[in-house]
Amino acid sequence: MRISPEIIDQVHQHVSIEEVVSDFITLKKKGQYLMACCPFHNEKTPSFTVTPSKGIYKCFGCGKAGDAFNFLMDIEGINYLEAVKWLAGKYGIEIKEEEESPEVLEQRNEKESLFIILNYAKDYYHDLLLNNEDGKAIGLSYFRERGFSDQTIKKFDLGYSLDIWDGLTKSALEKSYSVEYLEKAGLSLKKEKPGGTGTQYDRFRGRVIFPIHNLTGRVIAFGARILKQDKKQPKYLNSPETEVYHKSQVLYGIYQARQAIRQKENCLLVEGYTDVISLHQAGIENVVSSSGTSLTVEQIKLVKRFTDNITVLYDGDAAGIKASLRGTDLILEEGLNVHICVFPDGDDPDSFIRKVGGEAFAKFIEENSKDFITFKTELALKDVNGDPVKKAVVIREIVDSISKVADSIKRSVFFRQCAVLLDIDEGVLITEYNKIALQKRLKKKKDFEEEEVPVIMGDEIQKALQEPAQDQATLSYQQEREIMRLLVSYGKEVVDEQYPLLEYIVSETQDISFSTPAFAKLIEIIRSNAEKGILTDEQYLLRHADEDVRKTVIDLVTNKYSISEGWTKFEVFIPSDLELLSNITHKIILRLKKKEIEKLIKENQKTMLESVSDEDLLHAQQVHMHLKSLLKEIVKELGTVIG
Numbered sequence: 001m002r003i004s005p006e007i008i009d010q011v012h013q014h015v016s017i018e019e020v021v022s023d024f025i026t027l028k029k030k031g032q033y034l035m036a037c038c039p040f041h042n043e044k045t046p047s048f049t050v051t052p053s054k055g056i057y058k059c060f061g062c063g064k065a066g067d068a069f070n071f072l073m074d075i076e077g078i079n080y081l082e083a084v085k086w087l088a089g090k091y092g093i094e095i096k097e098e099e100e101s102p103e104v105l106e107q108r109n110e111k112e113s114l115f116i117i118l119n120y121a122k123d124y125y126h127d128l129l130l131n132n133e134d135g136k137a138i139g140l141s142y143f144r145e146r147g148f149s150d151q152t153i154k155k156f157d158l159g160y161s162l163d164i165w166d167g168l169t170k171s172a173l174e175k176s177y178s179v180e181y182l183e184k185a186g187l188s189l190k191k192e193k194p195g196g197t198g199t200q201y202d203r204f205r206g207r208v209i210f211p212i213h214n215l216t217g218r219v220i221a222f223g224a225r226i227l228k229q230d231k232k233q234p235k236y237l238n239s240p241e242t243e244v245y246h247k248s249q250v251l252y253g254i255y256q257a258r259q260a261i262r263q264k265e266n267c268l269l270v271e272g273y274t275d276v277i278s279l280h281q282a283g284i285e286n287v288v289s290s291s292g293t294s295l296t297v298e299q300i301k302l303v304k305r306f307t308d309n310i311t312v313l314y315d316g317d318a319a320g321i322k323a324s325l326r327g328t329d330l331i332l333e334e335g336l337n338v339h340i341c342v343f344p345d346g347d348d349p350d351s352f353i354r355k356v357g358g359e360a361f362a363k364f365i366e367e368n369s370k371d372f373i374t375f376k377t378e379l380a381l382k383d384v385n386g387d388p389v390k391k392a393v394v395i396r397e398i399v400d401s402i403s404k405v406a407d408s409i410k411r412s413v414f415f416r417q418c419a420v421l422l423d424i425d426e427g428v429l430i431t432e433y434n435k436i437a438l439q440k441r442l443k444k445k446k447d448f449e450e451e452e453v454p455v456i457m458g459d460e461i462q463k464a465l466q467e468p469a470q471d472q473a474t475l476s477y478q479q480e481r482e483i484m485r486l487l488v489s490y491g492k493e494v495v496d497e498q499y500p501l502l503e504y505i506v507s508e509t510q511d512i513s514f515s516t517p518a519f520a521k522l523i524e525i526i527r528s529n530a531e532k533g534i535l536t537d538e539q540y541l542l543r544h545a546d547e548d549v550r551k552t553v554i555d556l557v558t559n560k561y562s563i564s565e566g567w568t569k570f571e572v573f574i575p576s577d578l579e580l581l582s583n584i585t586h587k588i589i590l591r592l593k594k595k596e597i598e599k600l601i602k603e604n605q606k607t608m609l610e611s612v613s614d615e616d617l618l619h620a621q622q623v624h625m626h627l628k629s630l631l632k633e634i635v636k637e638l639g640t641v642i643g
Contacts, residue, residue, distance in 0.1 A: 003084055007095055011084055012543070014091040017055045020068040024075055024215055025305040026262050039075060039305050040064045044335050044406060051558055056542060058558045065554040067542060076216055082112070086216060110184070114244050115218055117172065117181045122219045124168055125159025125209040135160040139208045142227055146274060147354055152281045155256060156210070161224065163206030166199075173200075186221070186239040204237060210273040212245070212291075213255040215302075221245040223252070223273055223291060238291070249298040251288040252276055260285035261306040268365070269295070269303075269312045275349040282358030287349075294324075300334045309337045311369055316345035325376055332404040338372035341365050373401060373414045377421045395422060399432045403440075476595055480519045483509070483588045485556045487526065488538050501585060506530045508589045512596050518552045525549065587638065594634045601627050 018034055021027060027034035027050055038048035038059040047061040058065040064074060072083040088095045128135040129143075130153075139160030143153055152158075161168065169188040173179060179200060182188035188200050207224035214220050221239035239245055253276040261267045268287040270276060279287045290299060303310060310331055314321045321342065331338045341364075343352045353361045370378075380394040402414045415433070419426035483505065491502035506527055514520040522541070529536045541553040604623050611617040 003081060003095060007088070007093065008084055010093055011087050011091065014093060015055070015068045015087055016052070017057060017068045017071075018050055018052045020087070020090070021050055021057060021071055022262075023258065024071075026307065037304065038062060038064070039301075042301070042334075049558060054538065054542070054557055056554050056558065058554050065551055065558070067550075070550075072216075076214070077111075079109075110181075111243055113178070113181045114185050114242060115220075117177055117185050117187065118219045118221075118244070120172060120175070120177060121168060121185070121187050121222070122157050122159065122211045124171060125161055125204075125211075125222075126157055127159075128162060128167075129153070129158060129160040129209075132160070132162065134162055138227060142208055146278065146350075148277060148281060152277060155280070156253075156277055157213075157219070158277075159209035159211070161202065161204040161207050161209055165201045165205065168202045168204070169200045184242060186242055186245075203239075207237065210252070212239070212250060212252055214244075214250070215255055215258065217255050220250070221247075225273075246298075247291070247293060248296040249302070250291075251299050251302055252291045253280075253288045254302060256280065257286055257288050258306055261288075261303070265307050266309040266311055267303045267307050269310055270349045272348075272350065275313075278350040278353050279358075279361075282353050282361065284353070284358055284362060295328065295330060297330055297334065300331050300336065304334060304336060308335070309339070311339040311341055311365065312372075313349050313365070314340065314342045315348040316343060321379065325379070328372060329401050329404050332372065332401065333406075335406050339369040340372055340375040341369040371414075373398065373405075374417055374421065376401060377418050381421065391422070395424065395429070396432065398422070399429055400436060402429075403433055403436045476515050479588055479591050479595065480514050480516050481556070483585070483592060484519050484522055484552075486585055486588070488522075488541060488553055488556050491526075492535055492537055500535055502526065502530065502535050505585065505589065509592065512592050518548065521546075522549060522552055590634050590638050594631065594638070597627055597631045597634070601631070 018027060021034075021036075025036045025039050025048075027036050028046075029035075032051070032053065034050040034052065035046045036048045036050075037043050037046050038061055040048075040059060041062040041064075043061050048057065048059045050057045056065065056067050057071055066074070068087065069080060069083045072078060072086055073080060076083075076086075078086070085095060087093075129139045130136070140153075143158060148158070166188075169179075169182060172182055172187075179188065182200070183190065187203055189203055191199050191201060204222060204224040206228065207226050210223040210225070211219045212221040212223060221242070221244075223239075224237045226233050226235060226237070238247070241247065252273055257267070257276075257280075264286040266286060268279070268284070270279070270287055270289050271291075272289055273291065276287050276289045279285070288303070300310075312324075312328065314324065328338060328340075343349065343364075347355070349361075352364075356364070377394075377398050380397065381391075384390045384394060398418055402411055402418070405411045405414065411433075415426050415429050419429055422429075487502060487505050491500060491505075493501050509523070510527075514523055525541075525544070526536045538553065538557060542550055544550055544553075601624065604620055604627060608617060608620040608624065611620055
């Protein structure tokens with residue numbers, strides 16, 4: 001598929017970097033920037049920065065950087081054209097596509113082909129639910145009994161699969177979809193027969209269908225519930241792992257809930273599909289489900305993109321709660337705040353909200369939620385019954401959970417609370433914590449010492465030798481970086497009421513060679529455009545085809561630190577780049593020229609030593625005197641210069 005440059009430009013004009021990033025993580029304003037914990041690597045302190053005025057993001061921790069298109073490509077693992085399509089859809093920009101033949105479909109990359117066949121299956125099941133006689137009589141009736149409205153059914157793309165062997169498979173093949181991708185998407189299975197032949201049949205038959213969406217709303221898998229009594233069949237059946245579906249990284253309902261989670265600053269975690277849908281139906285939308293699986297680190301990190309608070313909702317089954325709590329420590333390790341809410345015996349979130357309604361449900365959670373440590377302590381104490389051995393075990397378990405809390409102030413509060421609940425001296429808990437902390441440190445040290453040191457061999461040695469050693473620590477690098485920063489950020493600004501800064505810098509640095517490869521490449525692009533009469537600006541470079549160029553420019557125009565608003569409040573004013581532009585640029589160019597002349601002097605001194613004739617020596621001496629004269633003039637103009 002080809003998208004015209006005009007459409008791509010139109011998408012670029014409409015895109016808001018903060019809106020796009022906010023679909024995936026929660027941003028908080030800090031000066032002129034927006035900040036968050038990076039979604040691309042694990043961190044406790046935010047280093048992911050969005051600069052709305054420039055339309056870019058950068059993580060000062062892992063180095064990821066780019067514009068809205070790059071962000072989508074990185075976070076969703078999609079290509080550039082898919083990112084353009086996604087953004088066009090978000091901003092209502094029409095992209096006309098030619099209808100693809102089955103042959104073209106086969107040529108598309110595997111992920112996209114899986115998305116296409118999964119979307120077809122979603123539409124197929126949804127249509128059966130609404131328009132097929134069996135679908136309406138069985139599937140739709142079931143959802144109606146649950147109280148789901150047409151709007152809710154559409155919101156979650158609910159469907160029904162007929163109780164026949166090959167309904168979906170046959171329909172898809174008739175539409176020229178590939179049997180290969182039906183199998184890879186987990187929708188169709190093959191019943192093997194002697195001789196390598198076999199017949200295809202549907203994975204989901206006679207079940208209501210719950211499509212599972214990723215963060216961008218694309219269907220990646222299905223959950224299916226059987227409605228008839230059949231001991232030979234599992235009650236719930238889910239899609240297998242595929243190229244686009246990894247159940248440990250997915251939460252059911254996250255696409256529909258992400259905005260509400262951000263607004264409420266809390267994520268409700270339930271167990272089943274219908275729990276999620278029933279809560280949405282009642283107006284409580286900040287809810288997701290782990291779909292019956294144990295909570296994973298990847299799922300917790302997914303929630304953390306939107307909030308630091310999780311409330312886990314349990315039914316009254318004490319045994320089930322204890323089993324689930326074993327994995328809840330993971331949430332603490334990831335730095336989130338965890339609360340627990342238990343419903344009365346016999347009720348789960350679905351039944352309870354249908355019984356009392358949304359308003360009473362929300363009030364119940366608010367009044368009955370307990371922080372995880374307190375809840376776990378109270379629950380464990382019910383089994384102690386005065387047994388000191390059991391109590392000692394409980395104390396160690398609770399302290400182990402508290403040790404997973406990264407915030408020292410929170411730990412202190414938990415120790416104080418648990419000391420009262422456990423009827424034990426707070427100092428004993430802290431002593432036990434120190435033992436656990438010491439064991440962890442010793443284990444970490446041992447693991448580090450046992451870690452193998454990678455051996456560099458062959459081509460890797462050559463590559464390591466070619467890389468500049470500590471470029472960023474050199475004065476030349478800093479001077480080159482600063483001149484490139486000014487050039488990129490203020491190239492079109494007029495200096496001395498004469499001509500643009502870009503023209504001045506290009507003219508004054510024609511004879512200067514940049515030692516940093518990234519800056520050498522960038523200045524060459526700018527010089528080449530200048531010869532054609534083009535003033536290269538920041539936006540041009542941020543959309544350059546060369547990824548290295550884009551990354552260099554983002555690094556130049558983003559700053560890890562910003563001036564505190566408090567300085568202005570107390571009338572402490574810092575001159576801006578623009579106010580000092582002419583003087584700053586002139587000084588930096590002089591320093592670059594000084595370095596260049598010093599380099600030429602060293603080269604010329606070598607020439608003098610190697611001269612074989614009086615004529616060559618005389619010429620080298622004349623050059624030396626001329627260079628020294630130039631250096632003296634620059635030093636005089638700069639004043640006292642070090643380096």
